[in-house]
Amino acid sequence: MSASLLTLPARIVWNAVYWTFDRATWQYDLMVAAILAFVWLTPPAWLGDPTAGGLGLIGWLLSQFR
Amino acid sequence: MTFTGLIGAICMLPLRAIIYFCVKLRIHPNVLTLIGVLINLAAAWALALQRFVLAGVVMIVANIFDFIDGKVARELQMESAFGGFWDSVMDRFSDISLFLGLIYLYSALGRTDYVMVTALAMMFTVLTSYTRARAESLVSKCKVGFMERPERIVLFMIGAFTNRMAAVLWVILVLSIFTVADRIYFTWRELGTTKSELAA
Numbered sequence: 001m002s003a004s005l006l007t008l009p010a011r012i013v014w015n016a017v018y019w020t021f022d023r024a025t026w027q028y029d030l031m032v033a034a035i036l037a038f039v040w041l042t043p044p045a046w047l048g049d050p051t052a053g054g055l056g057l058i059g060w061l062l063s064q065f066r
Numbered sequence: 067m068t069f070t071g072l073i074g075a076i077c078m079l080p081l082r083a084i085i086y087f088c089v090k091l092r093i094h095p096n097v098l099t100l101i102g103v104l105i106n107l108a109a110a111w112a113l114a115l116q117r118f119v120l121a122g123v124v125m126i127v128a129n130i131f132d133f134i135d136g137k138v139a140r141e142l143q144m145e146s147a148f149g150g151f152w153d154s155v156m157d158r159f160s161d162i163s164l165f166l167g168l169i170y171l172y173s174a175l176g177r178t179d180y181v182m183v184t185a186l187a188m189m190f191t192v193l194t195s196y197t198r199a200r201a202e203s204l205v206s207k208c209k210v211g212f213m214e215r216p217e218r219i220v221l222f223m224i225g226a227f228t229n230r231m232a233a234v235l236w237v238i239l240v241l242s243i244f245t246v247a248d249r250i251y252f253t254w255r256e257l258g259t260t261k262s263e264l265a266a
Contacts, residue, residue: 019210019211019212020210023070024071025068026068029068031212032070039234039237040228047232047236049233050180050232051229052230
């Protein structure tokens, strides 16, 4: 599959899935930020986490609007 | 400098001092590798007992040994083919130990779903290193895919220190599957290129 044939959003997804970037590049930093956001912001209850406590940031924010 | 590059540079400062002392004491790098593995077993035990913060601290200590062994070998001019082999095998031993600790924990908690998530993450972790090792017997380099050992170790530490191990396991599982697929695709493409070059 040639990357140039893909549209921009599809190319972003392809580059994230087919990872060829080195460490200490801006693409790597972006991936790390996305992973940390998932780990820290997702409410543990959504994942059925057997050990974690608390709501997580997203869960806390949602609880403020209820 | 990128953010992750800056963190790496900061972490290197104390590590340089540790490397200096190991070189001064002329500690054999293979011994450092073994010490790292033994400490990692303690981390696996702490994970099994749900003592996550303790596990995180022990993992930091274990991985200092794991990180410095190659650098000490270079400084002492003790690099060897066996040292590389020993290091790789012990790395797999450490990786699998940590997953086994979590499998023990989740089975003790009666959570079959997370036993399976952890077991699958362990399977794709092993496949991540196997696909690269096998690919590099066929092509010169196969370093595609995000989820390599340093990323996995840092994620384990983050999961342990912030008590978000389930989220970390999902990340390791999904990205390890992509990494294995990337390596299979990369090797298939490279071997295809090599064949067409030979035919030309």
